[in-house]
Amino acid sequence: xxxxxxxxxxxxxxxxxxxxxxxxxxxxxxxxxxxxxxxxxxxxxxxxxxxxxxxxxxxxxxxxxxxxxxxxxxxxxxxxxxxxxxxxxxxxxxxxxxxxxxxxxxxxxxxxxxxxxxxxxxxxxxxxxxxxxxxxxxxxxxxxxxxxxxxxxxxxxxxxxxxxxxxxxxxxxxxxxxxxxxxxxxxxxxxxxxxxxxxxxxxxxxxxxxxxxxxxxxxxxxxxxxxxxxxxxxxxxxxxxxxxxxxxxxxxxxxxxxxxxxxxxxxxxxxxxxxxxxxxxxxxxxxxxxxxxxxxxxxxxxxxxxxxxxxxxxxxxxxxxxxxxxxxxxxxxxxxxxxxxxxxxxxxxxxxxxxxxxxxxxxxxxxxxxxxxxxxxxxxxxxxxxxxxxxxxxxxxxxxxxxxxxxxxxxxxxxxxxxxxxxxxxxxxxxxxxxxxxxxxxxxxxxxxxxxxxxxxxxxxxxxxxxxxxxxxxxxxxxxxxxxxx
Numbered sequence: 356x357x358x359x360x361x362x363x364x365x366x367x368x369x370x371x372x373x374x375x376x377x378x379x380x381x382x383x384x385x386x387x388x389x390x391x392x393x394x395x396x397x398x399x400x401x402x403x404x405x406x407x408x409x410x411x412x413x414x415x416x417x418x419x420x421x422x423x424x425x426x427x428x429x430x431x432x433x434x435x436x437x438x439x440x441x442x443x444x445x446x447x448x449x450x451x452x453x454x455x456x457x458x459x460x461x462x463x464x465x466x467x468x469x470x471x472x473x474x475x476x477x478x479x480x481x482x483x484x485x486x487x488x489x490x491x492x493x494x495x496x497x498x499x500x501x502x503x504x505x506x507x508x509x510x511x512x513x514x515x516x517x518x519x520x521x522x523x524x525x526x527x528x529x530x531x532x533x534x535x536x537x538x539x540x541x542x543x544x545x546x547x548x549x550x551x552x553x554x555x556x557x558x559x560x561x562x563x564x565x566x567x568x569x570x571x572x573x574x575x576x577x578x579x580x581x582x583x584x585x586x587x588x589x590x591x592x593x594x595x596x597x598x599x600x601x602x603x604x605x606x607x608x609x610x611x612x613x614x615x616x617x618x619x620x621x622x623x624x625x626x627x628x629x630x631x632x633x634x635x636x637x638x639x640x641x642x643x644x645x646x647x648x649x650x651x652x653x654x655x656x657x658x659x660x661x662x663x664x665x666x667x668x669x670x671x672x673x674x675x676x677x678x679x680x681x682x683x684x685x686x687x688x689x690x691x692x693x694x695x696x697x698x699x700x701x702x703x704x705x706x707x708x709x710x711x712x713x714x715x716x717x718x719x720x721x722x723x724x725x726x727x728x729x730x731x732x733x734x735x736x737x738x739x740x741x742x743x744x745x746x747x748x749x750x751x752x753x754x755x756x757x758x759x760x761x762x763x764x765x766x767x768x769x770x771x772x773x774x775x776x777x778x779x780x781x782x783x784x785x786x787x788x789x790x791x792x793x794x795x796x797x798x799x800x801x802x803x804x805x806x807x808x809x810x811x812x813x814x815x816x817x818x819x820x821x822x823x824x825x826x827x828x829x830x831x832x833x834x835x836x837x838x839x840x841x
């Protein structure tokens with residue numbers, strides 16, 4: 356048997372990080388077993404589908420390493436509508452489904468509860484197709500449906516507690532539950548690896564597989580992803596869009612590594628490991644069924660580690676989309692290169708294209724690489740190099756420019772202007788001397804100088820930054836700060 360797995364997102368919004376995890380788990384499982392990864396776009400919700408969301412799915416998969424051309428598809432659920440309708444008719448003719456004209460209010464009136472499911476009222480009425488009549492699947496009255504789940508064992512569901520569920524609406528259109536099963540059958544899916552939230556529907560789907568005369572797949576329901584309050588991640592409340600993390604400057608390799616740790620762990624208590632290790636060691640039966648906490652702080656720390664592990668050349672290349680507002684399409688960029696597609700939410704830098712100097716950035720790149728956790732932070736760290744005047748943080752200005760700062764800046768200007776060599780060590784020595792003459796340690800002495808030059812109280816190493824900025828621009832900014840002090 357050839358293993359065939361599928362990832363079946365709906366194009367109704369941004370790409371959810373939980374969906375990205377499921378896609379990676381399916382991808383790895385197929386690769387481990389010499390199988391096939393099938394991408395199916397479940398696009399039957401015409402009112403909510405948008406073409407850009409389809410492209411967003413493909414682009415997001417590209418970014419995490421599941422690249423176009425390396426899998427089967429994308430198939431579109433809407434093109435299989437004929438098979439869906441044929442399946443409902445087969446079930447009806449086999450007396451596995453029947454028509455029902457009950458409204459929800461009718462069921463509530465008969466059961467006396469708004470919480471009880473359908474009561475089987477139309478089971479034996481022999482209704483024919485007609486306007487407003489839904490088609491319901493006739494569930495068994497006895498026995499249990501046992502689901503073979505690689506993560507959760509063999510959960511059993513009492514058939515008498517499964518209501519006769521709708522498989523086609525009153526207008527004849529099949530519902531998602533049936534369409535999903537028919538597509539899996541027609542595409543030869545052998546393993547369904549998906550989120551835990553789908554588990555309650557699994558016995559219904561398994562009954563449909565069996566009623567259509569096909570052996571059900573092997574199931575694996577991975578744990579739900581939750582926030583810090585242990586609530587299921589919600590796109591209305593939480594930061595869940597993969598694109599948002601990409602555009603903020605998370606590296607694809609860091610994101611893939613972290614997503615695979617949601618419910619699973621590599622050997623030897625390791626967390627940050629090469630992708631090849633994850634591909635080799637991942638096992639579905641080793642996935643913890645408990646809810647998995649999506650810890651954004653931990654992801655950020657992961658990303659910082661991955662950034663620091665880049666070569667300087669790769670770091671410089673990875674920063675370019677945020678420095679120049681351009682970047683390669685992810686489908687053309689190797690995995691791990693943090694490029695982003697043109698037209699994403701990456702903001703243009705505060706300087707113009709002609710003001711950015713690649714040589715200048717290359718000089719400070721090793722300093723910046725150790726100080727940022729996401730690539731978008733590069734802008735605030737280097738903007739003083741490419742702007743005529745720094746963007747001043749007024750809170751930092753107020754804290755640094757205390758009594759005596761004017762005199763300190765005067766002395767610093769004089770000392771710096773007299774230096775025969777403009778480099779980090781002489782600059783440091785000069786400011787140390789200025790500070791010592793006023794009873795100040797270097798940390799105190801450099802505070803007003805840093806704010807005058809960069810506009811901020813924290814940033815790259817000061818003296819290396821001054822060396823790259825150059826004497827003329829440094830002195831000009833010091834004099835401007837002194838003039839502001841009056």
